[in-house]
Amino acid sequence: MHKLKSPNTVSYRGKIDRQARETLNHHAAKVFWFTGLSGSGKSTLAHLVEEALHGQGIRTYVFDGDNVRHGLCGDLSFSPEARAENLRRIAEMVKLFLDAGILCLTAFISPLEGDREKVRRIVGEHDFFEIYVKCPIEVCEERDVKGLYKLARAGKIQNYTGVSAPYDEPRDPALVLETDKCTINDCVQAVVDFVLETLNAERQ
Numbered sequence: 001m002h003k004l005k006s007p008n009t010v011s012y013r014g015k016i017d018r019q020a021r022e023t024l025n026h027h028a029a030k031v032f033w034f035t036g037l038s039g040s041g042k043s044t045l046a047h048l049v050e051e052a053l054h055g056q057g058i059r060t061y062v063f064d065g066d067n068v069r070h071g072l073c074g075d076l077s078f079s080p081e082a083r084a085e086n087l088r089r090i091a092e093m094v095k096l097f098l099d100a101g102i103l104c105l106t107a108f109i110s111p112l113e114g115d116r117e118k119v120r121r122i123v124g125e126h127d128f129f130e131i132y133v134k135c136p137i138e139v140c141e142e143r144d145v146k147g148l149y150k151l152a153r154a155g156k157i158q159n160y161t162g163v164s165a166p167y168d169e170p171r172d173p174a175l176v177l178e179t180d181k182c183t184i185n186d187c188v189q190a191v192v193d194f195v196l197e198t199l200n201a202e203r204q
Contacts (some may be wrong), residue, residue, distance in 0.1 A: 017099075018099045021101030025058075025101045027058055027103065027199050027202075028103075029097070029100070029101045029104070030098075030103055030127050030195075030199070030202075031129065032104070032129050033106050033128060033131060034105070034107045035116065035130060035133065036132060036134060037137055037162050037167055039140030039143040039149070040133040040135035040140055042107035043064045043065075044184065045179075045184070045191060046062045046107040047062055047105075049188055049195070053103065053192065058195075058199075060102065060103045060105060061097055061102050061103075061104055062104075062107065063093070063104065064106070064107040065107065065109065078158070078159050079159060080165075083111075084115050087119055088118065090108065090119070091119040094123060095123055098123070098124075103195070103199075109161050111161045111166060112166070113168040113170070116130065116170070129174040129194075129198065131175045131176075134176055134178050134179070134180075136180055137162045140162070177190060177191070
């Protein structure tokens with residue numbers, strides 16, 4: 001699905017680079033990638049973490065599946081190939097936000113390890129931190145306010161992660177949040193602490 005780059009395009013760089021933007025912001029730009037089943041709490045956590053970081057003067061932006069599917073990836077289906085392309089586009093977009101000096105919080109099921117590794121390569125190993133929002137599918141189904149799991153169980157939604165499509169658990173995530181065992185506030189605090197530790201390490 002990904003076509004070759006145009007031979008007639010060249011990269012143009014102005015005088016203001018990522019380092020200059022990060023200096024202006026007083027913090028580094030990084031990507032904290034929340035992955036997990038639908039209903040695990042990825043988007044809720046990402047937005048609450050953003051509120052906490054914003055309150056500390058950190059420039060952030062949250063990317064989540066619903067918002068991206070409304071625009072940038074509105075032409076894609078949910079086939080394995082389209083999902084891979086969806087994540088590729090997101091990774092390229094996030095890379096631009098990094099160049100802008102923005103700390104990115106992304107909330108996507110991103111079920112396949114291979115696709116997540118491609119995102120990591122696009123973004124860059126040094127800037128990519130995978131956060132596994134771990135929750136049993138039974139609990140996710142109980143939280144399913146949209147009724148999507150029920151539709152998937154009835155065969156009315158195809159390629160639904162956890163039901164008719166696989167989810168590869170991260171093998172070595174930077175952080176694991178067990179949202180069926182911990183409170184939302186504890187999970188938010190754990191992420192905020194991890195983000196701040198990461199940014200502080202970058203300054204040293």
